Amino acid sequence: MKKQLITVLVMSSLTFSSMSDAAEIESQREHHEELIGVSSGIVLGAVVAGPVGAIIGAFTGAIIGKSVGDETELKSQQAKLSEQQMQITKLNDDNQSLALISNQYESAKYELEELKLVRQQKLSELELGLNIQFKTGSSQLETHFQPQLDELASALLMSNDLRLDLTGYADRRGNSIYNQALSEQRVAEVKNYLVSQGIEEQRLDFRAYGASAPITSEQSFENDFFDRRVTIKFVTEDSAVASNQ
16 A cells, blocks of 8 residues: 555656646746756756755856846847947038038138129229220230230139120321221220130120220320220120110
């Protein structure tokens, strides 16, 4: 009878142990990382101190398993931080590029304003008119007038809406036919020089009046000097159209 009772208890113990082992296997699948440490700790503890050591080892192993999981999470967070750092660096580079472009824009805008001021100054000077004087009986352009014509050409090149009005004259000495031809040669000389500086001929309006339009009614050596001239005035496209209507 005692032998039968002992047999039943042993079988029950084995059945319970098998059920416990199955539950432990299922738990291992759900908590793999922690059980790695737990199982390692149990084995280590059992070897060192028997059953009591196994319990202590299980506790220590749980901590080890948790550390394994924390290490994986740490690496994941470090990867995310590295990616975010790269994004921040790119944004900083983009901001620096934007700041550079903004500075270049402001610089270009400032230069444009400076050019507008220079243009307006030259236009104001041209409003007074420019006279190119000639020697008696000559249509040759004197070299000391060339810098003035160069500035005039620069103003035209900066301002596509500007045109020039060139008018040639002669003094009252000589006959009218000769004076007319001489005034035409003088205005042609000035026109050709401006064209050589890059000004399109269609932007130059020119005519000649010979000796028919002296500056003063009284003829003298001094007045004759001022009559031998080509007068240059600037006109805008709008004013040119208005004058032709």
